[in-house]
Amino acid sequence: MTSDRTARRDATFAIAMIAAGALTIWGVRNQPRAPFDPVGAAAIPFWTAIAVIALASILLARIILGHATRGGAVSLFTSADAIDDGYTVEPRYSLAAALCTAAFAAALPFAGFRLASIGFMLVLGWLLSDRTPRAVAIVVAVAILGGAGLDAGFRALMIDLP
């Protein structure tokens, strides 16, 4: 039987796919067709989007009608249930990592790569560490050496960094 949580997640996924399909159809609606091309640049995206919307609608209909959808796809991630018994995962750290990464990208054009990466590694490292004096000292060392080292190393390799 499909749990409520799985059904909610599947429904969200199906709605997001319908939105992606609709956006694609809207995006190719005025695409001109080249004279030599019997199909046109819009056709394949259009029909792919139709297939996406159709399949997502079937998924949504199955959820609404209470049919079970199979979960349990083999994850590319290391399985959380393979982790120690009794260990609790903490999703707030994932959110923190995502927000810090976005802030890092936003700061790059203004602060430059070296400063932004040192700041990013300091903040995220501190958030994820257990914040003992030893851990914080290591986080600071890793951030300064890592940020400055990566910046210098990749500039030496002629990679154009902000």
Next chain:
Amino acid sequence: MDLGQAFLDLLAPGPLVLLLVGTLLGIVVGALPGLTGGALLALSLPFTYRMTSVDGVILMTSMYVGGISGGLITATLMRIPGEPSAVVTTLDGFPMARGGRPGRALGLGISASLIGGALSWLVLVLLSPSMARLALVFGPFENFALVLMALVLIATLSQGSVIKGLLAGLFGMLVSYPGIDETSGQRRLNFGFDEMAGGFSTLAIILGAFAISQVFADAMHARQRFESLDPSLRGIFLSPRDYLRQSWNILRSSAIGVIIGILPGVGASISSIVAYSTARNMSKTPEKFGTGFDDGIVAAETANNANTGGALIPMITLGIPGSPSASILLAALLMHNIQPGPTLFTNAPQVVGALMATHLVAHVAMFAIMIAGCVLIARLMYIPRAYVLPIVIVLCAIGALAENGRMFDLWTMIAFGAVGFLLELCAVPLGPFVIGLLLAPLAEIQLRAGLMATDGSLWPILQRPVACSLLAVSAAMFAWPLWRDWRRSADARARLGTQTTGRPS
């Protein structure tokens, strides 16, 4: 292609160092829970830009082999699989290690990995040239039908819901469409943004989906602490009698690994699950599985390494990756302007030779490195993630910026990191997404080339036996799991009806 020369070239100092570094990095990352071999491959993609295509192939193939193999160390010693494909190894590896025989458990796993990899290499070398010759006669419609069949297979065989697998593949295709349409040269789906004129960077999407999403997921376990491990390695070398006793299990599991590897998009995880289940079902003592039994470790580890050789066969002969990790290898070749497929053997024979030679030598290097250093590698687990994850994200950012120096690519990477994380949360497989992303341009070009030749008529596709057969297989592969699910639910409803009414409904 001169394979002997490829082996000789590989033993030169530069390529050999690349191979050893790649294998070692693969093993270390494979052993660490969280970051997977796929993430390492994605992360290393931008750094192969400045290498020759042969050096890039050597580095990435050795990482691929190391990544698949490394997962067994922590799976065996700590019941923490570093790679998803090592999950099955924990079932017997950890009980054996905990029972006081960690050396034997590791020895079985490492030896089985080497033999499985070597046998799959043999199949890779023997099967690839003839498969490529066969594919040379394919026209645009056959190639299109082949890509379509690959997408359906990926979705139906990647476990979980077929609809969700198909949707993931189709979503990958949708993401590949923005940018310049290669057939007409027109801009498409840029939504009025100049940054979108060239479309999304494939590299940024792969970095996001494989590496950044993995880091976001791993951050949930940032405060995890691990038990101390038993460093005794007595019994790590197996006796000839051990090999003899396992010979049938090794052959069967290798065959399973190679065959599943050849199927598009089905990774090593499924190979090890199927090989383990088969070994248990065919065993005279199935009750011993899960208690620290030799056969369980050997079946799982032989199959996941045999998968590597199998997965490379369709990638180099047809341009269709056999596993998610092989899809990143495919992306690396495309970035070096090398189109994998039947013509690869004539257009870039040195790349094919390097790939095949590396696949075998990396397995030998993996065996030596893991026998010598497995306990040391397992100790890396104790490095807190708070120190590692920020560096990985910064490396990914450098990778995304290295291609074109555009901030848009960095934001694309972060966005697809979030998308990948959310897809995994919804139990939607990422493999079909990435393979759809990589195969969609090929499918579109082939279909449109075929339709131009037939004035837009699809009818000829049904008149060509190979194309028509491939379409029929796709339709059957799509319909079969749906029909099976429908039968199961119908049976369940019938049983429920019998229970409630007391008579058959």
